[in-house]
Amino acid sequence: MTVPVTSARAVRGGTGKPLLSIRDFKVEYRTGSGTTVQAVRGVDLDLYPGESLALVGESGCGKTTFGLGLLRLLPRLGHASGQVTFNRGDGTEIDVLGLDGRDLRQFRWRDAAMVFQGAMNAFNPVLKIRGHMHDTMRAHTKATKQEIEERAAELLRLVRLEPERVMDSYPHELSGGMRQRVLIAMSLLLEPEVLILDEPTTALDILTQRSVVDVLHEVRERLGFSMIFISHDLSLAAELADRVATMYAGRIIETGGVRDMFYKPRHPYTLGLIKAVPPIVGDLPDLESIPGGPPSLAALPTGCSFHPRCKFATDECQEVDPPLIPITDEPGDAHDVACIHSDQVHLERRTAS
Amino acid sequence: MSGAVDTPAQQLIEGPVDEPKPSAARRFLSAWLVRRLAKAILTIFLVSTLTFFLVRLLPGNPVDTYIQTQIAQTGISYDDAAAQAKNLFSLDPDEPLILQYLTYMGNLVQGDFGTSLLSPGTTVAQVIQTYLPWTLFSVGIAQILSFVLGIIAGMIMAYRRESWIDHLLTSIGSLLHAIPNYIVAILIVVFLGVKLQVFNLTEARGSYTPGVEPAFSLSFLNDILYHATLPILAYLLTTVGSWALVMKSSTVETLGEDYVTVARARGLTDSRIRTGYVGRNAVLPLFSQLAVSLGFVVGGSIFVEKIFGYQGIGFSLYNAVSGRDYPVLQGIFLVVTISVVVANLLADVLYSRLDPRIRVGGKAKG
Numbered sequence: 001m002t003v004p005v006t007s008a009r010a011v012r013g014g015t016g017k018p019l020l021s022i023r024d025f026k027v028e029y030r031t032g033s034g035t036t037v038q039a040v041r042g043v044d045l046d047l048y049p050g051e052s053l054a055l056v057g058e059s060g061c062g063k064t065t066f067g068l069g070l071l072r073l074l075p076r077l078g079h080a081s082g083q084v085t086f087n088r089g090d091g092t093e094i095d096v097l098g099l100d101g102r103d104l105r106q107f108r109w110r111d112a113a114m115v116f117q118g119a120m121n122a123f124n125p126v127l128k129i130r131g132h133m134h135d136t137m138r139a140h141t142k143a144t145k146q147e148i149e150e151r152a153a154e155l156l157r158l159v160r161l162e163p164e165r166v167m168d169s170y171p172h173e174l175s176g177g178m179r180q181r182v183l184i185a186m187s188l189l190l191e192p193e194v195l196i197l198d199e200p201t202t203a204l205d206i207l208t209q210r211s212v213v214d215v216l217h218e219v220r221e222r223l224g225f226s227m228i229f230i231s232h233d234l235s236l237a238a239e240l241a242d243r244v245a246t247m248y249a250g251r252i253i254e255t256g257g258v259r260d261m262f263y264k265p266r267h268p269y270t271l272g273l274i275k276a277v278p279p280i281v282g283d284l285p286d287l288e289s290i291p292g293g294p295p296s297l298a299a300l301p302t303g304c305s306f307h308p309r310c311k312f313a314t315d316e317c318q319e320v321d322p323p324l325i326p327i328t329d330e331p332g333d334a335h336d337v338a339c340i341h342s343d344q345v346h347l348e349r350r351t352a353s
Numbered sequence: 354m355s356g357a358v359d360t361p362a363q364q365l366i367e368g369p370v371d372e373p374k375p376s377a378a379r380r381f382l383s384a385w386l387v388r389r390l391a392k393a394i395l396t397i398f399l400v401s402t403l404t405f406f407l408v409r410l411l412p413g414n415p416v417d418t419y420i421q422t423q424i425a426q427t428g429i430s431y432d433d434a435a436a437q438a439k440n441l442f443s444l445d446p447d448e449p450l451i452l453q454y455l456t457y458m459g460n461l462v463q464g465d466f467g468t469s470l471l472s473p474g475t476t477v478a479q480v481i482q483t484y485l486p487w488t489l490f491s492v493g494i495a496q497i498l499s500f501v502l503g504i505i506a507g508m509i510m511a512y513r514r515e516s517w518i519d520h521l522l523t524s525i526g527s528l529l530h531a532i533p534n535y536i537v538a539i540l541i542v543v544f545l546g547v548k549l550q551v552f553n554l555t556e557a558r559g560s561y562t563p564g565v566e567p568a569f570s571l572s573f574l575n576d577i578l579y580h581a582t583l584p585i586l587a588y589l590l591t592t593v594g595s596w597a598l599v600m601k602s603s604t605v606e607t608l609g610e611d612y613v614t615v616a617r618a619r620g621l622t623d624s625r626i627r628t629g630y631v632g633r634n635a636v637l638p639l640f641s642q643l644a645v646s647l648g649f650v651v652g653g654s655i656f657v658e659k660i661f662g663y664q665g666i667g668f669s670l671y672n673a674v675s676g677r678d679y680p681v682l683q684g685i686f687l688v689v690t691i692s693v694v695v696a697n698l699l700a701d702v703l704y705s706r707l708d709p710r711i712r713v714g715g716k717a718k719g
Contacts, residue, residue: 073618108620116618121611124630125710126637135629139621170709186619 017087018046019226020070020112020194025082027062027069027250037298039065041250042082044324047194052220052227054241054258056234056273058294062250063230064117067196070096070228071114072104086111089193110140112194113187115180117202122183123171129182130167136189155185158222159215177208181215188223198230209236216240234277238262246270249295249305252324256335266327266335266342268310274347304339312341389701393694400690401461401683405454408682415470415677422676457683466687467680471673477684480669485688487560488654488665491581493647495588500643502589503596504636508627510597511604511635522597529594535656538587542660545583552583558662584654584663592646599639607635637708644700645693 654667
């Protein structure tokens with residue numbers, strides 16, 4: 001089977017009406033001692049139809065919380081605030097954070113589905129894959145058994161699995177990569193307009209990762225949904241995304257088109273992330289790591305939360321937490337960065353040609 | 354990045370992981386069953402041997418006990434009582450123990466449990482047949498009710514944890530869990546029977562009202578339920594608390610599972626998630642416990658039946674112990690053993706039916 005590698009890489013930031021419009025999105029967790037911890041600290045983001053956005057950052061920067069918050073799946077002690085507007089294809093506007101009961105249930109999976117990090121445990125162990133497919137479809141549609149079977153089989157074939165065998169399997173009878181692909185197939189059952197993928201390949205070995213990425217390319221090519229791709233793996237982000245947003249300590253600190261971000265990063269943190277990954281082509285440069293670890297969300301540094309780890313940091317950085325402001329590299333491309341020293345940040349590594 | 358690893362990627366088009374072929378699985382299962390059955394038979398053999406010797410190690414013997422009872426009750430002389438006893442009992446205390454044992458085991462293998470010493474002419478099998486059904490009936494109903502109520506309460510507690518209802522039910526559950534059933538039985542007698550007079554204890558004694566014809570009729574069912582109410586209440590109160598607590602912790606654990614979050618993300622209805630995803634998985638570990646506790650049904654009823662005068666197997670066991678009626682004692686202990694062993698066997702089979710992860714291979718459980 002050949003894998004189509006053509007993927008619309010056009011940076012669409014800023015054109016048309018966004019599918020998902022996120023303003024000042026915050027997530028707080030109440031802790032046992034009665035205090036609150038902000039895991040997501042005011043995220044503004046637009047996702048346009050057909051666009052694929054990668055959200056990258058270290059573990060613990062709030063990526064997963066962000067994804068869960070969008071689907072209103074936070075644990076009991078979590079609370080999301082801000083404004084999340086979903087513009088359904090039929091023109092209706094949905095206030096996601098205001099949804100409840102049946103509307104919320106219907107929003108989930110039909111409008112926005114999520115492929116989870118722990119696909120190992122994403123399935124009810126006592127239910128066959130068939131049962132999962134039927135449960136999902138029946139929760140949203142009045143489809144007949146026959147229709148569900150056909151739809152599920154079609155999608156399983158799309159992710160390159162044999163429906164006849166997989167449908168009758170229990171989750172524990174499938175390998176990790178297969179489960180991940182079943183989950184992708186299941187996430188597409190109701191043709192959602194947005195698919196959130198939270199580290200969809202992290203727990204898999206490199207070859208299985210490869211096949212999952214190929215499958216993602218392929219299904220997106222065919223079905224054309226928008227995607228928010230949460231990952232700490234920059235190479236995957238580079239491959240799957242049109243636009244990249246870097247997240248640090250619960251905020252987005254840089255966002256731009258995929259080429260811009262990887263060749264001309266303007267935030268020291270993004271730069272550090274890129275320098276920490278060896279390139280596939282060309283000589284191996286000295287890899288650099290970012291000193292220190294991600295800050296505790298309960299005790300963030302003053303000013304820019306990255307300044308203790310930043311080699312560009314000046315005294316000013318300890319006082320000002322810079323907002324995300326547009327910097328124009330090329331006309332038509334949106335590239336925003338939250339750093340007062342962004343003009344000093346340049347990737348000097350020889351770029352692969 | 355893509356070009357270099359294309360070839361291996363294509364090899365990854367796959368079906369499910371190869372499972373053992375059905376025939377192999379079946380062979381394994383039957384070997385497993387045979388092993389389990391052999392173990393069960395060995396257990397029963399060991400326990401019946403042990404009980405044989407243990408009941409004879411009890412202080413006193415049936416003859417002495419009878420003589421003393423006769424003296425105390427009728428005031429006749431020791432010699433007269435001894436003579437009566439000699440006529441009554443077929444037992445020869447001077448026969449070597451090992452011979453008695455061999456005879457007993459020989460008979461047992463042929464399904465002969467022996468004859469009661471205290472009521473000559475009544476076989477042990479008859480005793481068990483007369484009393485066991487009442488115990489199975491009352492304790493069975495109580496266990497099932499208690500399991501169902503406990504599971505419902507446990508799920509409510511887990512879903513509303515840290516709320517007042519959780520705190521209330523947890524306190525009640527721990528309290529009930531801590532009180533033995535005979536104490537509860539006595540409390541019922543004292544409060545419901547004597548102080549508040551809600552229940553006529555004298556009328557409720559026995560398994561059914563004398564004179565009522567045992568038949569499959571509504572009035573008979575009504576009558577036996579009436580007589581079983583207090584024992585059932587006592588069993589229920591003392592077991593429901595622990596079921597609720599166990600179910601609560603199991604449910605809390607299940608609620609934290611990824612697949613529950615994913616089920617919510619999939620937009621499933623709350624009721625579907627509650628039953629098919631949370632409840633179904635949370636109840637799994639409780640099933641084996643249920644089967645085991647059903648096995649102890651027979652043994653756990655002695656004091657409750659004695660206190661309420663309910664004529665079940667516990668009641669007759671009590672009488673057999675007081676009169677040192679060896680064959681009846683052995684017979685009842687054997688029934689208790691068999692029911693525990695069979696219940697365990699059932700639990701394993703049931704568990705493997707309910708949990709597909711254990712079904713294939715069957716070795717996940719040690």
